[in-house]
Amino acid sequence: MLDAISPTSSVAPAAPPPAKRPRLAVLDGLRLVAAVSVVFCHYTASNDAWDQNAKQLFPFLHQFSQYGWLGVEVFFLISGFVICMSAWNKSLGDFVVSRVARLYPAYWIAIVLAVTVISIWPSVRYVRSWTDVAVNLTMLQEGLGVRNVDGVYWTLFIELKFYLLFAIVVGFGVTYRRCVLFCGLWTVASLAATVAGGDLLVMWAEPLYSPYFIAGIALYLIYRFGPTAVPFGILGLSFILAELTVTRRVARLTFDTTNEHHPIATWPAQAVVAVAFCFMTLLALGAFNRIQWRWLTTAGALTYPLYLLHQDIGLTVLHALRDDVPPYVLVFGTLLAMLLLAWLVHRLGERPLARLVERVMRNGMADLRRHSADPPPRRDRVSVPPVALPQPEPVGAGSSLRP
Template sequence: MRTRGSGGEPQRLAVLDGIRVLAALAVLFYHYTVLASAWGRSTTDVFPVARRFAVYGWLGVEVFFLVSGFVICMSAWGRSVGDFAVSRVTRLFPAYWTAVVFTSLVLFAWPEVRSFAGYTDVLVNLSMLQGGLDVPDIDDAYWTLFVELKFYVLFAVVVMRGLTYRNCVLFCGVWTLAGAVAPTIDNAVLSFLAMPSSSPYFIAGMAFHLMRRFGPNAVLWAVVGVQFLLAQHHVTARMVSSLGQSAAEQTPFWPARAIVLIGFAVMAALALGTLDGIRWRWLRHAGAVTYPLYLIHMMVGLTVIHHFRDRVAPVPLALATTAGMLVVAWVIHRFVERPLGRRLGAGLRRGIEDIRAGTPPRPVLHRVPAQPLAPEAERIPTRGH
């Protein structure tokens, strides 16, 4: 998450780390204080005050998608499609593999909230492709990873064609159109790739990065404005799918819409450079653990809460579980994600170089220069002239 400063040196955008931290904690807050599976009863009685705010924590996922659009567009600039693929694989999979194994072991040892899925499902989950194979996620939070993968594949097409200002804007327009028409067209492939409820956040994030890189203009603001309207359109359905029809009907919708507005406003401020003065060093370390925290917090955390719910008061138990998940996330980042990511990246880059070395270069087509037109007096007149 770096951008070029005025002196040409890369400058880390600490605000992006801060946004990711808030989004991750919001999702965790939602799972621990809203879901009844861990507590064995409605959390309205367990957290009568906190639950009123936590019911909107699922919007942290939407914020993640917004940040992802910005970061992917920024990090892919100037890279080949091979380099882009290596960066995504090394970023996603080391922590993910660890989380799948860790979560599976916990569910195998303590099948209290959910029983162990089976070894075949675990193996498929290690590929991160279970969403396309109709295989259950080991952890329900993993559904967002398949959405991210589809975004990476779509964006890789832009990288292959050449990551330019124009191509990014065209991609935003085409994807917007696909997301708008997909719900009304009986086409499984289009619906699969268009992702109407998620694409507005990815597209807006890309547009915000283009603003930061090239400066704001009416076209980019129009792109962001359309995505904001589409995001507001999908908020209702997302709230129902997250809380259930009955709970959603009893929960005010306007705070969810306000949170989406705030998310767009913060990203706009980031794009315009308003928040560049925030450079707290601790945000970098906090942001580094958000991904492993997201991967392990749900089923493992709910299992811990379920196991100790009769022995520890709800508030201390939720706080202790959160602290424990943060520690485990830091351990995964420090001792697995970083070293394994480096080794995996080095191996993949060697493989990419071997492929490039073994691929013959494309033949260069030499165009014959066009002959200059004859002077007006020497042109052969056509009929009627």
Template sequence: MAERRSGNRLAALDGLRLLAALMVVIYHYVALARPWGHTTDTIFPTAHMAAQYGWLGVEFFFLISGFVICMSAWGCTVGEFAVSRLSRLFPAYWAGILLTVVVVKTWPEFASLHGWDTVITNLTMLQGGNDTPDVDPVYWTLFVELKFYLIMAVVMLFGVTYRNCLILCGVWTAAAALAPVLETPLVTEFAMPQYAPFFIAGIAFYLMRRHRPNAILWAIVILQLLLAQRYIDYRLATNLGKAAGDALPTWPARLIIIAAFALIGAIALGAFDRIQWKWLTTAGALTYPLYLIHLNIGMTLIHHYRDQIPAPVLVAEVTALMLATAWLIHRLIERPLGKWLRTTMRRGIDDVRQHVTPRRGHARSAAPQSPTASDTAHNDRPQPHARTFESV
């Protein structure tokens, strides 16, 4: 089955990433009481109701990530995938940590640090695995993403193919469905039952785009949409507290999830292929640094100026400032440092290959060797879509 539309950049996904990020930003700035000192229903009587569901932007991110990471991993070796991910994630992340530490240490009125050992551990992005507090609470999603990358890396060892992706979807669905009953910490940790439906559906949507939709892929998507409903009450309680979560209706969250599936499905089917607005590329580039810096820094500013600037104006100004700062991080840090990291890591991989290959071939004849079957298979793989689009 031939891949379709292989040369198109999916600009619509860039726009959806920014939409998801802004959902999370508005949720934190408008729905939560902490930066304002009291509940926000009297400050934003109408916007408050909608903003309470903005945490679903995270689920939207995971759905997009399933699509994009499957696309990025296709035709890659594990080493190439690792270089791509590390050079993409860490420059803006390190900048976000540095900026957050500076702001929190300068104005410790909203958030505080748990010690420099916490900051240093956060630099690894592995704090979620050793029970170290996050420098900024939004970093918890990064560890979820890292586990997804590890799962994809395992698939890559066997080859990212249509068949192997279907096997992944089936095995992961079973593990996520059984994890609450098995009560095995390791299974639960990697099956991620609350978030697995979004990653798995994203993978299935990408397979639709690459290999055309069919009954099996639609069945996977519908099953994940149904399984995603299971944890809406849990997510409401986690984000808003049990009392507020119990009081809120769940139907808006269900509609938002359905809308997210529908939008990614439309992209998979090519409905938005004609959308190639250049500003969407910039919008997508801002998403990751915006997500990293908006919470503790933005809420500190809101807390500091809440009695001096009208609330709607303050939210608009802080959001605009966060977007401008995200653009600066992208242009001045993320792009140049990411490029340097990619070059350095690729050079390191090449050095390893140069040292390993001669040893393996030392006892062999000096005659040219014909390509192996695995080499031929690798070279014959369809090349992925342009890898300029990356996931959060």
């Protein structure tokens, strides 16, 4: 079905590949903002590190940080954009190599550091079993019913499922129409999962988060091909669905103080989602192309390790020093320490390990292609060319048998 939709169809915009564009540095900055918002949510809206009411400790900051979890939704929106962009004109093997080399090196380092910290100081979390740690190294623990070593890892399994689904498009070749069809099919599957339920369909369709990934793909189509009706239609529908699903996310949240349920207002969460969609739309239309501040690239590089490292390690630090350091000083000091740790992990661990993983993966893909090729013809038999035998002379003119 995917292959039947040709990129030369009259329905699609006949746009050539775009000229080389500047790096989307603002996108890196937005990623860091999303990560920092998640950090503040865990540090000042949760009581895990304080053993008391965080709202009373941070009466002003808590009003905003209690919505910091929306950084995850922003991550998913950016992810749809970036994955579609990075997969264009790539083979399936290249796509797999790039995703593994991008996701796993920092993740493995973060697991080692988190397990070390919570094993020595099991104040806010502890290691249940080393089998759980080993399973976590695969990033598949959510699908296997195994507890995450660090609480933030739950989002990575959702990302992995998105990559697996989009790999179908990559396998056929990423085109405008295949992206549109993918967005349409995923939207239908998400609606069916919402209405009909079913664990398997809900697990793969991810109705709470699919609108963000789908909107990100549509935004990249706008960025690449221009503001046409089809991607804007997908974007608009995804925005409406995101506004609906975020209300369900709010309904699931509880920020406990004394084992009581403390609901939060829905409209600020919807407002944040609207601002994120508007910002990404402006970015897709090229509004921020001139912003090329170099520090934004560094900020983008720190985002992933900061997200992976901040929760268990940071909460352990907060818990250990909460009685000796003023709360605001401790929170901002811990954030700076986590940024420094993220930079060290990126420069000293993630980058060299990513190069190694990429080299190993590319060699593995080369072996896979080589051993999957058609076998050469067998040479165990010597082929002898046929010998031409003399043909009998036909009876007729010139024959010695003529009467």
